[in-house]
Amino acid sequence: MNKKMQSTYDEHLKGMSQARKKKFEEGYRDLLLSELLIAIMQEDDISIRELAKAAGISPTIIQGIRSGTSQNITMQSFFKMMRALGCSLIVEKNKLRFPLEIPKS
Numbered sequence: 001m002n003k004k005m006q007s008t009y010d011e012h013l014k015g016m017s018q019a020r021k022k023k024f025e026e027g028y029r030d031l032l033l034s035e036l037l038i039a040i041m042q043e044d045d046i047s048i049r050e051l052a053k054a055a056g057i058s059p060t061i062i063q064g065i066r067s068g069t070s071q072n073i074t075m076q077s078f079f080k081m082m083r084a085l086g087c088s089l090i091v092e093k094n095k096l097r098f099p100l101e102i103p104k105s
Contacts, residue, residue, distance in 0.1 A: 033078075034068050040085050041066075054084035 006014070013021055041051060048066070052059040057077050064070030065081075082089065089100040 030068055030070070033073070034065055037062070037065050037081065040087065044085060046085070051081060051084055055080040057081065 013024070016024065041048075046054075048059050048062045052062055055062075055077075057080055061070065061073070061077055062081065065073055091098045091100060
């Protein structure tokens with residue numbers, strides 16, 4: 001017997017309907033974004049207010065992302081936060097890496 005092992009994530013999704021999978025994946029994406037933002041802010045020891053000022057966005061937007069209550073973050077807000085935190089974005093495909101320029105405005 002050569003049964004392929006599945007990840008916990010794959011096992012969890014296996015029995016879901018398409019609509020439920022979509023909703024779960026959207027929530028999971030929001031969780032990852034929240035965890036990423038929290039980790040970077042902790043690493044840089046920066047507060048919500050400090051990041052909001054540096055990024056030129058409302059503290060409410062940042063708090064919504066951190067708490068998972070933000071329903072619709074714009075790419076513009078995301079780029080502003082990442083730029084203010086000194087992050088760079090990279091797209092990787094077939095072991096090739098392409099840095100993305102984060103626009104200033």
